Amino acid sequence: MIRHLLSAADLDLATATTLLDSAEQMFAIQHREVKKLPTLRGRTVVNLFFEDSTRTRSSFEIAGKWLSADVINISAKGSSVSKGESLRDTALTVAAMGVDALVVRHASSGAVARITEWVQCPVINAGDGTHEHPTQALLDAFSLRQRLGELRGRHVVIVGDLTHSRVARSNVLLLATLGARVTLVAPPTLMPSGVASWKCDRSWDLDDVLCGRAFGDVDAVMMLRVQRERMSGGYFPTEREYAIGYGLSPRRLALLPEHAPVLHPGPMNRGLEISSAAADSARSIVLDQVKAGVAVRMSVLYHLLAGDQQPAPVLEEAVR
Amino acid sequence: MSIEPDEQVNSAHAPQVEPTAKTVLQADDISRILDRIAHQILEKTSGGTGVVLLGIPTRGRYLAQRLAERIRSFGAVEVGLGELDITLHRDDLRRSAPRPLGRTVEPVGGVDGKLVILVDDVLFSGRTVRAALDAMTDLGRPRAVQLAVLVDRGHRELPIRADYVGKNLPTASEEQVHVRLAEHDGLDAVIIERGVGR
Numbered sequence: 001m002i003r004h005l006l007s008a009a010d011l012d013l014a015t016a017t018t019l020l021d022s023a024e025q026m027f028a029i030q031h032r033e034v035k036k037l038p039t040l041r042g043r044t045v046v047n048l049f050f051e052d053s054t055r056t057r058s059s060f061e062i063a064g065k066w067l068s069a070d071v072i073n074i075s076a077k078g079s080s081v082s083k084g085e086s087l088r089d090t091a092l093t094v095a096a097m098g099v100d101a102l103v104v105r106h107a108s109s110g111a112v113a114r115i116t117e118w119v120q121c122p123v124i125n126a127g128d129g130t131h132e133h134p135t136q137a138l139l140d141a142f143s144l145r146q147r148l149g150e151l152r153g154r155h156v157v158i159v160g161d162l163t164h165s166r167v168a169r170s171n172v173l174l175l176a177t178l179g180a181r182v183t184l185v186a187p188p189t190l191m192p193s194g195v196a197s198w199k200c201d202r203s204w205d206l207d208d209v210l211c212g213r214a215f216g217d218v219d220a221v222m223m224l225r226v227q228r229e230r231m232s233g234g235y236f237p238t239e240r241e242y243a244i245g246y247g248l249s250p251r252r253l254a255l256l257p258e259h260a261p262v263l264h265p266g267p268m269n270r271g272l273e274i275s276s277a278a279a280d281s282a283r284s285i286v287l288d289q290v291k292a293g294v295a296v297r298m299s300v301l302y303h304l305l306a307g308d309q310q311p312a313p314v315l316e317e318a319v320r
Numbered sequence: 321m322s323i324e325p326d327e328q329v330n331s332a333h334a335p336q337v338e339p340t341a342k343t344v345l346q347a348d349d350i351s352r353i354l355d356r357i358a359h360q361i362l363e364k365t366s367g368g369t370g371v372v373l374l375g376i377p378t379r380g381r382y383l384a385q386r387l388a389e390r391i392r393s394f395g396a397v398e399v400g401l402g403e404l405d406i407t408l409h410r411d412d413l414r415r416s417a418p419r420p421l422g423r424t425v426e427p428v429g430g431v432d433g434k435l436v437i438l439v440d441d442v443l444f445s446g447r448t449v450r451a452a453l454d455a456m457t458d459l460g461r462p463r464a465v466q467l468a469v470l471v472d473r474g475h476r477e478l479p480i481r482a483d484y485v486g487k488n489l490p491t492a493s494e495e496q497v498h499v500r501l502a503e504h505d506g507l508d509a510v511i512i513e514r515g516v517g518r
Contacts, residue, residue, distance in 0.1 A: 303418045
């Protein structure tokens with residue numbers, strides 16, 4: 001089993017399958033009267049969030065608490081980070097308190113991986129810039145497995161702001177590992193550089209892909225949020241034009257086969273990348289994804305923390 | 321704390337049976353033992369009314385299934401049947417690599433107010449049963465809980481005893497008891513392996 005979870009590329013088929021299978025057992029806990037297991041009693045997990053987050057942070061917090069871990073949330077706002085403390089000093093300070101795992105979100109790609117060079121406890125990437133968000137990919141795969149069963153050979157279409165999407169990167173990696181086919185659809189301006197090396201097909205024509213003409217029948221479609229907060233230039237002329245070209249409208253929803261679910265990592269821009277008709281349809285599994293998120297994160301925390309590890313504050317060389 | 325040796329062995333990685341290994345129960349023995357335990361359950365529970373069998377994975381689930389079939393056959397009564405994975409309630413999670421989780425399958429009708437009989441293959445230190453008692457509180461509040469095991473090999477570390485014992489098997493602590501069941505291992509047998517430390 002892995003020591004850190006930084007990228008979906010860290011997960012081979014066996015590891016990913018183990019995490020997803022364990023998540024299925026964790027999922028049942030949500031339906032129990034007492035949602036508490038003693039598994040991580042005495043362990044301390046710190047959610048270190050340098051970027052705003054509601055669902056991911058809450059999801060990790062609930063996951064840790066349901067496993068009886070002590071969960072502490074540290075956000076950049078109101079912490080020493082806002083006083084100018086460096087990433088390294090913050091990480092070393094928190095690790096020196098004897099925590100057992102760090103769950104880190106950061107606006108800079110690669111920042112979470114850097115932290116693993118300074119601390120010895122397991123580090124989980126909860127999203128780093130436009131790079132990766134592996135637990136989101138795991139929960140998406142979990143939701144797809146719940147709806148479609150075996151993912152090998154399934155065709156998943158990911159649509160939208162791919163340039164800024166860490167979710168898309170992690171999903172392409174994990175779905176390929178699980179044997180699914182992925183097609184990315186986006187306007188040329190939002191297709192990331194280097195995408196040619198990714199294990200997926202690409203298209204600019206959403207209608208062509210959804211009706212199965214381009215790459216065969218579609219088994220699921222994942223709409224991505226247009227990340228206005230990361231956009232500094234004109235990636236598309238107007239939001240209306242984007243919605244017409246790449247939004248999941250009722251007409252496009254009708255192009256999908258009946259069995260194909262609609263996913264969205266949230267938060268949704270209704271009327272932009274997804275219409276309310278699609279978001280609220282019976283095919284939408286957006287809330288199932290949220291439920292899956294807690295189970296998957298419980299599984300990750302269990303597999304990373306329930307070993308013969310002792311809290312080890314900091315690497316000696318890091319403080320020299 | 322060490323775990324029950326039989327739980328350490330997956331059929332895919334079963335130890336080579338060396339000359340030091342001795343088969344103490346064959347398929348016929350196990351079949352007769354399960355017949356007897358099924359009759360004892362019917363006798364002790366006034367005909368099996370309100371009884372739920374919870375098998376502890378891996379092999380306890382198959383034993384529970386076999387007992388349920390026998391109780392149905394002998395007593396014409398349908399007992400509840402479920403599975404109870406105890407992995408997340410173990411007290412040795414810090415001492416070994418994380419284990420894959422087994423399934424917990426709640427019996428139809430739940431466990432509230434029922435007479436739950438936990439079913440496992442080997443009773444050893446008692447720690448698995450302790451974890452099972454904790455895990456069961458997640459499912460509900462039974463009227464009473466009993467324990468049925470195929471083999472009791474002694475060396476208890478907690479004040480736990482079985483209500484139904486297939487065979488009391490005196491062992492040395494350095495020996496290992498391997499239960500093999502056809503559903504999981506392709507054959508029925510109980511084997512003692514000597515000279516393997518806990």
